[in-house]
Amino acid sequence: MSANTAVADKYRNNFLKEIEEQVEMGDWVKMCMQCGVCSGSCPTNFQSAWEHPPQELFMMIRAGKREEVLTSTSMWNCTSCYNCIVRCPRKIPITHIMHGIAEYAHRIGKAPKMQATRFFSVLFWKNCTNTGRVNELKLSLGLYFKDGFVQGVKNGLAMQSVAIGLIKAGRLNPLELFGGHKCKDQKGIQAMLAKAYEIERVRKAAKMAG
């Protein structure tokens, strides 16, 4: 280790190291020079969707604010438009880091459970890996009832005319509610995913153990 990296190391707190090790492309976080172009270029920026814009998240990581970062809803608001990556003067892969932080927060159970993007992601993954096919009816109903039974009925009624239109056009089969269509080798696809999940789990656990 050179004298330079030894001095720089003092400023790398444990949480920054954790992000560098665990988060996809997390080792870029230290490269941010806090110019603010990512936040200013973000299409969600001027709708105040972000509590903490990207360069603030990076600064919070460098300040060691572990709880605030990992429980934040901010990185879940990323729409993957890639504007920030294109504009970043340091070519930091900001979009990928946002997804990386979100994935890590989810993996260790810190992500806000009812955050809409996270909720939908979990719902979608379970939905499509169950049968190997996306069941659109169950997916949309699952989303309608996210905030409770009463709100779910209200959402369903609000979308009634759309649903009827879809049924008439043959784009929505109400019988999908009971089981629904499947891929040919349902067991095979589940076994494949289980194997992939196991490989990833072992790899990430090894990383976590250092």
Next chain:
Amino acid sequence: MTEHVATNETILVVGGGISGMTAALEAAETGKNVVLVEKNPALGGRTSQLYRYFPKLCHPTCGLEINLRRLKGNPRVRVLTLAEVSGIEGSTGNYTVSVKVKPRYVNENCTACGECERAVETMVDDPFNYNLGQHKAAFLPNAMAYPQRFVLDPSIIGTPEADKAKAACKYGAIDLDMKEETIEVKAGAVIWATGWQPYDAAKIQPYGYGRFKNVITSVEFERLADIHGPTGGKILRPSDGKEAKNVAFIQCAGSRDENHLRHCSRICCMASLKQTHYVREKFPEGGKSTIYYIDIRAIDRFEDFYQKVQADPTVTFIKSKVAKITEDESGNPVCWGVDTEGYKRYTTAHDLVVLAVGMEPSVKGINIPGHIASDSSGFIEADPANGAVFGAGCATNALDVNRAVQSATAAALRAIQVVNKVAKAEA
């Protein structure tokens, strides 16, 4: 004008800006023969296009005047204007340099009386004012031009306009038969002092330079403030000629950006801090400057200059690189971004936006004849492989006038050592 007795004890200096003039004079004042090659019709380079220097806010005419006096008093420097190097052959101590000299159509008889300018009617773009205005096709390059001789724009040659200019000249100074020629100059060492060019701001797409008239560059702002500039020294915005009292300065426009220039251009922060003085000077009532920055790099001993500007109530500092600029219905440029102190979003309209554009070396992308080592930004590096071709000034790094002069003096010293060796070997 093109007969020169140049030997391999001569030093050739390429570029007649502040660095080239300094290198030429320093070498000549130690007794060396120097040929100074300048591509424009007058010496002075980008320094002569400034309104004021930092940190003392004096006019560059002053510094240039001293150098021009030294030049006029020194018979060892031969100045070639409208001349460009097209080839270098040979090695250390023994170079043969081809220089292409464009016709000026005006000879040494010119007294700069201005009769030809009055006779000619055709107007052409004025590159001295970054094409913000136009001048006559028979013109003096600038008020302080050295040599103090008029030039005919090549576009009028062969038209009745050129004949009008010729007829108006009482001194027989206009020679319409001048042709481009290539001459060869012997030299023991070459100093490459071709300076810099402002980064092409139109490449910074979100800032709308070229699309929005009221988004200009810092070098253009210098010309607006200068009494010899296109507005006679009034800061008027290009779209409607309204006084631009509320001016935004955007730092790192192109610099420190992997998508544009990788390097910090070093002078832009000081230039913008200096330009806030122009706003206050021109508008003692109601002048307002806003500086958008990543971090202020008031290099070296200029921190006190920065502190004085910080104490000025008419200047606001916003720590943020502006993300994009739009235009509102009254033609005001609107800056969008996030203030990283407090992470607050802003959408702020100004009368005029000045992009503090970065310095790109003039040598970037062009093929310097012979082998020259350059860094990842295109600046010339000191490298033994360059032989006796030495970089000076902004051809070697992003420098202010002060440092460019130091760099030029260093280059002159290196060149002097080479020709001294040549002289010893021949004695």
